[in-house]
Amino acid sequence: MGLSQYKSKRDFKQSPEPSGKKSRRGKKLKFVIQRHDASRLHYDLRLELDGVLKSWAVPKGPSMVVGDKRLAVMVEDHPIEYLNFYGEIPEGNYGAGVMDIFDSGTYKAYKAPPNVDEQTHLKSQLEKGDLKIVFDGTYIKGAFALVKIKSDEANNWLLIKKGDGFELKEFDIGSLKPKVPSGAVKKHKSKSSISSSKTKRAEDVWETHQKPMLATLTKGIVDQSGWIYELKYDGYRAVTLISNQKPEMVSRNGNSFNNQFQTLVKELSAVEDEVILDGEVVIENKAGVSEFQLLQNYSGKGKEKLLYYLFDILYLNGHSVINLPLRDRKDLLAEFLEGYSFKNIKPAPYVEGNGKEYYEQRAKEGHEGVIAKDSTSTYQPGKRSRQWLKVKATMSQEAIICGYALPQNSRKYFGSLILGVYEDGKLRHIGNAGTGFNDDSLKNLYKRFQDLITDTKPFTLKTTRYTRGKPVWLKPEMVCNVKFLSWTHDKVMRNPVFLGLRVDKPADEIGIEQTIETPANEKSSKANTMIGQEKDQILKFGSKELKLTNLHKEFWPEEHITKGELLSYYEQISSFILPYLKNRPQSLNRFPNGIKGPSFYQKDMEVSQLPKWVKTVKMYSKSNNRDIDYLIVNDLPSLLFMVNLGSIEINPWHSRYTNPDHPDYLMLDLDPGDISFKEVVNTAVVVKELCDELKMPCYCKTSGATGLHIYMPLGARYDYDQVKTFAEVLAKITQSRIPEVTTVERTVSKRGNKIYVDFLQNRKGQTIAAPYSVRPRPKATVSTPLDWDEVNHNLSPDMFTIKNAVKRFEEKGDLWQGVLKNPVNLAVVLKRIDKLK
DNA sequence: GGGGAAC
DNA sequence: GTTCCCCAACGCCCG
DNA sequence: CGGGCG
Numbered sequence: 102m103g104l105s106q107y108k109s110k111r112d113f114k115q116s117p118e119p120s121g122k123k124s125r126r127g128k129k130l131k132f133v134i135q136r137h138d139a140s141r142l143h144y145d146l147r148l149e150l151d152g153v154l155k156s157w158a159v160p161k162g163p164s165m166v167v168g169d170k171r172l173a174v175m176v177e178d179h180p181i182e183y184l185n186f187y188g189e190i191p192e193g194n195y196g197a198g199v200m201d202i203f204d205s206g207t208y209k210a211y212k213a214p215p216n217v218d219e220q221t222h223l224k225s226q227l228e229k230g231d232l233k234i235v236f237d238g239t240y241i242k243g244a245f246a247l248v249k250i251k252s253d254e255a256n257n258w259l260l261i262k263k264g265d266g267f268e269l270k271e272f273d274i275g276s277l278k279p280k281v282p283s284g285a286v287k288k289h290k291s292k293s294s295i296s297s298s299k300t301k302r303a304e305d306v307w308e309t310h311q312k313p314m315l316a317t318l319t320k321g322i323v324d325q326s327g328w329i330y331e332l333k334y335d336g337y338r339a340v341t342l343i344s345n346q347k348p349e350m351v352s353r354n355g356n357s358f359n360n361q362f363q364t365l366v367k368e369l370s371a372v373e374d375e376v377i378l379d380g381e382v383v384i385e386n387k388a389g390v391s392e393f394q395l396l397q398n399y400s401g402k403g404k405e406k407l408l409y410y411l412f413d414i415l416y417l418n419g420h421s422v423i424n425l426p427l428r429d430r431k432d433l434l435a436e437f438l439e440g441y442s443f444k445n446i447k448p449a450p451y452v453e454g455n456g457k458e459y460y461e462q463r464a465k466e467g468h469e470g471v472i473a474k475d476s477t478s479t480y481q482p483g484k485r486s487r488q489w490l491k492v493k494a495t496m497s498q499e500a501i502i503c504g505y506a507l508p509q510n511s512r513k514y515f516g517s518l519i520l521g522v523y524e525d526g527k528l529r530h531i532g533n534a535g536t537g538f539n540d541d542s543l544k545n546l547y548k549r550f551q552d553l554i555t556d557t558k559p560f561t562l563k564t565t566r567y568t569r570g571k572p573v574w575l576k577p578e579m580v581c582n583v584k585f586l587s588w589t590h591d592k593v594m595r596n597p598v599f600l601g602l603r604v605d606k607p608a609d610e611i612g613i614e615q616t617i618e619t620p621a622n623e624k625s626s627k628a629n630t631m632i633g634q635e636k637d638q639i640l641k642f643g644s645k646e647l648k649l650t651n652l653h654k655e656f657w658p659e660e661h662i663t664k665g666e667l668l669s670y671y672e673q674i675s676s677f678i679l680p681y682l683k684n685r686p687q688s689l690n691r692f693p694n695g696i697k698g699p700s701f702y703q704k705d706m707e708v709s710q711l712p713k714w715v716k717t718v719k720m721y722s723k724s725n726n727r728d729i730d731y732l733i734v735n736d737l738p739s740l741l742f743m744v745n746l747g748s749i750e751i752n753p754w755h756s757r758y759t760n761p762d763h764p765d766y767l768m769l770d771l772d773p774g775d776i777s778f779k780e781v782v783n784t785a786v787v788v789k790e791l792c793d794e795l796k797m798p799c800y801c802k803t804s805g806a807t808g809l810h811i812y813m814p815l816g817a818r819y820d821y822d823q824v825k826t827f828a829e830v831l832a833k834i835t836q837s838r839i840p841e842v843t844t845v846e847r848t849v850s851k852r853g854n855k856i857y858v859d860f861l862q863n864r865k866g867q868t869i870a871a872p873y874s875v876r877p878r879p880k881a882t883v884s885t886p887l888d889w890d891e892v893n894h895n896l897s898p899d900m901f902t903i904k905n906a907v908k909r910f911e912e913k914g915d916l917w918q919g920v921l922k923n924p925v926n927l928a929v930v931l932k933r934i935d936k937l938k
Numbered sequence: 939g940g941g942g943a944a945c
Numbered sequence: 946g947t948t949c950c951c952c953a954a955c956g957c958c959c960g
Numbered sequence: 961c962g963g964g965c966g
Contacts, residue, residue, distance in 0.1 A: 143961065158960075160961040174961065176960040256960060257961095337945080354944065397945090397948085650939075688953070693939045703952045710941070722954080729953090746939060847957065864955060944949080958965080 129207040130219070132236060133184045134163065136203040136279050144203060144274070146173060146260065148234070150223055153178040159260060162203070162274040163241055167264045169272075173247065175256035187281050201279035206238030211245075211263075230258070235265075239280055243267025303344045303375045303416055310377050310415045310423065311340050311351050312483030316472050316491040323473050323490060324457040329427060331451035332463060333470035333491050334410055335391035336383030341409075342416075343372045358382065363401060365409045368443055376437065377416035379480075380449065382409050390468055411438070412449035415480055423480035430480065460492060469493060630669040642738045645714045649745050656695035656749065662881050662903060664695075664745075670875060670883075670903045671744050675737045677910050678751065678873035680921065682740070685753035686720055686731030686761075688868040693747035696877040700747075705729040715739055718758040733758065749877040750805075752868035756817065761865070763817035766920055767824050768869060769832060770859035772808045774852055778898050780842040784856050785809045785892050787839050791831065795933045797925045800917050805876035805884035807898050808856075810869065812917075816924025821865045827927060828860035830934065872917050873910070875903055885909070886916040 133154070135145040144162035147154035157173035164171055187202045211233035213222050226232045230249025236242055244263040249256075262268055316333075339358050341350040348369040350358040359366050362382055383391040384405045395405050414434040415423050422430055431451070438448055452459050453476065460471045470493035478488035632638065632649065640647045652665030671678070689703040706717050708730050716735060719728040734740050734751075743751070755764035769788060773781045785801055788811050792799040799813045815824060829845075835858055836843045844855040862869055870876060870884045878899075885901035901909065 139962080156960090158961070172961070174960065352944075356944080691939075691952080701952050702954085704954080705952075707941080707952090861956075866954065868953090940952100942950085945947090956966095958963100960961105960963090 130209065130223075131184050131205070132208045132238065133205040134159075134203045134238070134241060135187070136162075136201040138199045138201075145176075145200075147179055147183060148208060149181065149184070150227065151220060152181065154181060154183050155227065157247070157258060157260070163245070163260050163262075164274070165241065165243075165262055165267070165269040165272040167262050167268045169262055171260045173258040173260045175249075175258055202281035203274075203277070203279045204238040204240045205280060206236060206241075208234050208236045211235050233263075240274075240277055301416075301419065301421055303342055303377060306416055306421045307342050307349075307377065310421065310482050311342065311355060313338050313340050313353055313379055314413075314481050314483070314489060315485040316474075316489035317485055317487050319490045319492055322456045322460040322471065322492050324455070326454040327476055328456060329431070329451050329453055329474045329476045330456045330459045331412060331449050331472050331474070332410075332468055333472045333493070334381035334383050334449070335469040336381045336396050339380060339382045339409065340415070341369060341378045341380075342376075343369055343378070344375050346370045346373060348372070361399070361401075362407060362409075364407055365445060368446055369409075371441060371443075374437065374440070375416070375418050376414065378411050378434075379413035379415060380409050380411035382407060384408070390466060407445055409446045410449040411446065412451070413480060415482070423482065426477045426479065427474055428476040431476075630672055632665055632669045632672060634665060640738070640741070642736075645712070645738045647712065647738050647742055647745075649741065654695065656692065657879070657881050658695060658697055659879065660881060664747075666903065667749060667875060667881070668741055668744050670907065671740055672737065673907050674873050674910055675740055677915050678871060679735065679737070679740065680915075681871045681873070681917070682734045682751065682753050684733060684735065684757040684759055685755075686718060686758055686866075687734055687743065687748075688752040688754075688866070689732065689743065689746065689748045690750055690752055690868070690877070691747040692749050692877050696749065696879075700877070704731060706732050712742065715742055720758060720761060731758070749875050751871045751874040753871050754866065754868070755863065756821075756865065760817045762820050764815060764819075764821060764824050764863065764865075765817050765924075766812045766814050767828050767831075768813075768862055769811045769828060769835075770804070770808060770857075770862050770869065771811070772804075772857045772859055774857065775854040776842060776856060778807070778896070779894050781807075781809055781856055781898075782892055782894060782896055784835065784839055784843055784858070785811060788831070788835050789889055789892070791834055791838070794937065795930045797930055798919055798923050800886065800920050801889060801892050802872050802884050802886045802917070803882075803896070803898055803901060805870055805874065805882040805898075805901075806878055809892070809898075810884070812920050814920050814922065814924045815927070818924060819927055821863060823927070825860065825863040827931075828863045832858040832860040834934070834937070872920075873906075886913075888913075888916055 131149045133147050135147070137143055137145050137158075144159045146157045146159050146163065149155075156176045156179050158176050159171055159173045161171050184205065185202075187200050210219050210223050210226070213219055223232065223234070232247040233244065234247065235244050244265040244267075246261045246263055247258055248261070249258045337358065338353050339350050339362070341348050343349075348359070348366045350362060350366055350369070352358055365382065382396065384395040384399060384407055386392050386395075392405075396407075399405060399407065411434060413427075414430050414437060415421065417433065417437060422433060425433070435448060456471070456473055463471055470491055473490045473492065475488040478486065631640065632652065634652065636651060636653050638649045638652060640649060649665075649668060652663060652668065654664045655661055656664050656667055686704075690700060691703055692698060692700040704722075708717055711717065711732075716733040716739065717730040718733055720731050721727075722729045732739075732743060734743055734753075754761070755766060755768065756762065757765070771781050771784050771788075789799060789801070792813065797813055799811050802810050802812075804810050819827075832845050836845050842855055843858050844852050845858050845860070846852045847861070872884055872886050874884045876882045876884060880899050881903035882899045883901045883903060883906040885906060887896070
């Protein structure tokens with residue numbers, strides 16, 4: 102099997118698990134049983150064989166009682182180093198949770214034949230799925246059988262104790278203490294210089310100590326002896342508790358950084374002292390200046406080096422030291438750090454006195470500023486003290502370069518103004534004069550820019566930086582009179598806009614307005630719509646007031662179809678779609694930025710942020726073990742409200758909330774693989790023929806994507822399980838009648854290029870685009886009800902769109918009326934199926 | 939799309 | 946002030 | 961059994 106699967110599942114930058122390099126050829130074969138408190142507590146049995154650890158997940162753990170059978174699911178091979186692994190696999194990783202070594206030792210083959218290499222023998226047994234071995238561990242001793250369940254294609258094995266004298270009458274694995282509990286290894290060093298209060302446990306003070314002391318912003322530097330000066334790091338403030346070699350690193354607001362800064366946490370876990378430290382996590386550039394932007398982007402994957410500068414110590418081995426003067430804490434911190442050789446964890450350098458000089462030097466180097474601290478001050482957690490002062494560096498500049506970069510996926514903001522300084526022939530990013538930027542404010546922004554550059558006084562720059570979307574700098578010679586370069590609306594990452602330097606015309610004259618998007622009023626206007634072309638619009642339906650927003654936003658950028666047009670479509674066809682939505686909990690699939698933008702699903706509505714006239718129903722969710730407030734759309738304003746939220750497609754339940762376990766219809770989803778749509782049509786016709794034979798009405802619509810949907814009315818008489826079972830019967834008959842092009846195989850790889858007759862959609866809470874629903878697909882396709890005589894080779898899956906469907910519906914009327922009206926009796930149909938055979 | 943947390 | 950995050954939940958499959 | 965995945 103090798104270790105490739107093992108490696109592919111893990112991110113070794115995040116997980117402390119071994120990456121697997123060495124192989125071991127010891128005399129005796131080793132085993133380990135780890136107790137793994139992952140999403141569910143279970144045990145992992147690993148046997149050394151052939152240079153790797155053969156591994157099984159044993160949900161209930163082994164038993165020493167003869168004949169007890171324990172399910173053991175074979176999992177991927179693990180590296181030999183895993184024999185000694187214990188510790189915490191951080192959240193978000195494969196197998197996250199605490200892992201202890203429950204037991205370990207050696208094992209050998211049970212009654213191995215003579216003259217055969219033991220490993221060879223074991224390997225052949227393993228291949229046969231019948232392994233007989235003898236453990237020599239602390240808890241687990243004697244002969245066991247590990248046999249593969251034959252009838253089962255899965256990797257299910259059973260671990261069974263054989264009678265051999267080592268067996269026990271009773272065995273409760275839960276009551277046994279792991280041989281090596283995670284974090285059990287700890288040493289204690291004693292520190293001499295603590296003169297503080299009586300012994301306390303770190304956990305007891307952690308609550309109060311984890312809120313860092315803050316500095317007060319001041320202008321100008323206090324230059325006096327008795328004060329300590331250090332850098333104002335542009336990073337994340339982080340206070341860390343280390344206890345039992347388990348670091349807990351938290352942000353200013355008490356959020357854990359453990360996940361984010363795993364390299365640091367890993368390094369800190371070498372600390373055997375019990376300690377609380379205060380510092381700042383940064384990423385530095387070559388000049389040693391913090392790069393906040395890099396830090397914000399930090400994923401652990403890049404080559405940026407994360408550093409943790411420690412500047413204070415709050416607790417050490419039984420003593421809170423916050424009441425010691427800063428001077429002493431600094432010494433204690435240094436003394437503490439002497440005991441370790443860290444790579445990325447450093448004491449923050451500081452000077453005593455000469456603050457002014459220190460400040461000016463640091464400012465010149467490009468640092469954000471300086472913190473001045475009274476060396477006699479105590480540490481006051483959570484307090485913004487006057488004994489700590491921060492002074493930000495301000496610059497005087499020769500020239501300002503102004504660029505414009507746009508953060509990816511930004512919705513509320515289109516970007517920020519970036520400022521840089523051109524100094525000594527070098528361009529340096531200073532920061533953003535940041536502002537929200539949208540169509541309305543471009544002019545203001547430009548004015549602001551002008552004010553900025555005509556202002557002769559030095560100004561304080563903001564320090565916020567981009568998280569995404571890199572600033573692009575202009576060369577100085579390009580700067581003058583560059584007004585506008587490019588601007589696109591259809592890409593998430595827009596091209597940078599540049600505003601030139603020393604433009605002295607008023608904003609109105611530089612033609613900014615015409616650079617903004619194509620106005621929406623160019624679009625063809627619809628006859629029967631009350632939705633206009635304004636950016637925002639407030640609609641009133643009696644007492645119901647509805648605000649529609651961003652009507653000009655292009656939801657289909659290639660086709661230039663706007664959100665307003667989408668709303669207008671739904672407004673016009675509301676009488677067609679609403680019957681299919683009535684009282685059905687909605688699963689919202691929201692595309693707030695159009696079909697090319699990010700999307701998300703939403704079931705649970707925040708009732709407090711809904712207009713009070715919008716109806717919701719509470720439905721119990723098993724997986725969440727709580728009620729979910731589902732949206733109910735029974736009228737036009739509710740429909741438009743939902744669409745305004747970015748719900749391009751509409752996904753109602755198959756059942757109504759009044760009868761939630763009984764769907765009103767059965768549906769088959771004909772979903773083509775890489776196969777012509779004609780075959781989908783042929784398949785639909787086969788289904789239709791079958792339904793005719795069964796005297797069962799059925800209705801067809803385009804899915805709006807690539808396939809067809811067929812619904813059969815059932816009138817909420819049967820529950821989801823019954824309907825699903827029946828759907829499976831229909832799907833399988835269909836498949837058997839046209840086997841060359843259809844499949845009911847659930848696994849994609851086994852489907853081949855066939856039409857998947859999906860009957861599994863008949864589940865509670867399952868969502869399928871409703872009839873008349875638009876789809877978030879190219880051309881703004883619509884799921885369109887069809888006459889059966891239209892289900893022929895002139896049909897194409899994308900022929901009905903937002904542009905042409907309204908007319909069709911008005912001409913054809915609602916072709917699907919019967920879906921909610923003519924339920925069949927399943928018992929009768931089932932009898933007809935029997936006759937079919 | 940919109941609120942809240944975080945910085 | 947600006948950015949990021951969150952916003953589902955079925956049943957498979959397979960380790 | 962349970963997490964990943966679709």
